[in-house]
Amino acid sequence: xxxxxxxxxxxxxxxxxxxxxxxxxxxxxxxxxxxxxxxxxxxxxxxxxxxxxxxxxxxxxxxxxxxxxxxxxxxxxxxxxxxxxxxxxxxxxxxxxxxxxxxxxxxxxxxxxxxxxxxxxxxxxxxxxxxxxxxxxxxxxxxxxxxxxxxxxxxxxxxxxxxxxxxxxxxxxxxxxxxxxxxx
Numbered sequence: 001x002x003x004x005x006x007x008x009x010x011x012x013x014x015x016x017x018x019x020x021x022x023x024x025x026x027x028x029x030x031x032x033x034x035x036x037x038x039x040x041x042x043x044x045x046x047x048x049x050x051x052x053x054x055x056x057x058x059x060x061x062x063x064x065x066x067x068x069x070x071x072x073x074x075x076x077x078x079x080x081x082x083x084x085x086x087x088x089x090x091x092x093x094x095x096x097x098x099x100x101x102x103x104x105x106x107x108x109x110x111x112x113x114x115x116x117x118x119x120x121x122x123x124x125x126x127x128x129x130x131x132x133x134x135x136x137x138x139x140x141x142x143x144x145x146x147x148x149x150x151x152x153x154x155x156x157x158x159x160x161x162x163x164x165x166x167x168x169x170x171x172x173x174x175x176x177x178x179x180x181x182x183x184x
Contacts, residue, residue, distance in 0.1 A: 015055060018110045021122040022051030022103040028129050029096050042079075042100035050075060050100050051107035058111025068108045075104055099125060 026047030033043065042050060053075070054068065061067040079097040086092055102125050109118040128135070 011059065014110050014115065015052070017115050017118070018051045018055045018107045019048050021106050021110070021118055022048040024122060024126060025051075025099055025103045025106070028126050029099055032129065033096075042096060042103065047100060047103045051103040054104040054107030055111045056107075058108045062112070065108075072101065072104060072108075076101055095129065099129065 023044060026042055026044040029047065030043040053071065057068045057071050076097075079100055083092070083094060083097050102121065106118045106122055109115070109121065
């Protein structure tokens with residue numbers, strides 16, 4: 001019995017797709033880690049390895065997602081332990097760990113024939129990761145300007161009247177004036 005080379009070539013192509021997509025995820029994490037002078041949990045080597053693990057599980061269990069789900073939990077547990085150890089030294093977020101899990105899922109998705117969905121997931125993830133600054137500014141702006149209500153508008157008018165009368169905000173004078181009292 002001879003192996004079906006057409007199927008083997010397809011596997012090689014899918015593995016290359018998994019490698020490329022997870023390399024992009026790892027590259028973004030490496031770049032972010034270098035920018036913040038912190039090591040990436042899963043950079044240009046570890047992200048593809050995690051993606052290949054997901055891909056291999058997908059190939060080995062084509063009729064059931066259970067093995068891939070179990071290994072997802074195991075990989076998540078390893079990442080959680082690594083996060084806990086890093087947390088002892090410094091304040092860090094979990095973005096890199098979550099990105100590693102996305103890389104695992106990208107590998108699984110490609111193995112299950114969902115390469116276009118894996119590409120979309122990778123692109124969406126990279127866009128979110130590289131848009132941290134604008135997304136945070138947007139969120140902070142939204143937090144500072146609560147929805148307008150009659151009470152809020154009345155309070156804003158009172159505050160503006162105080163600013164207009166006393167030339168200060170929150171008890172501070174303008175930069176070129178002497179300090180004023182907090183109370184009119």
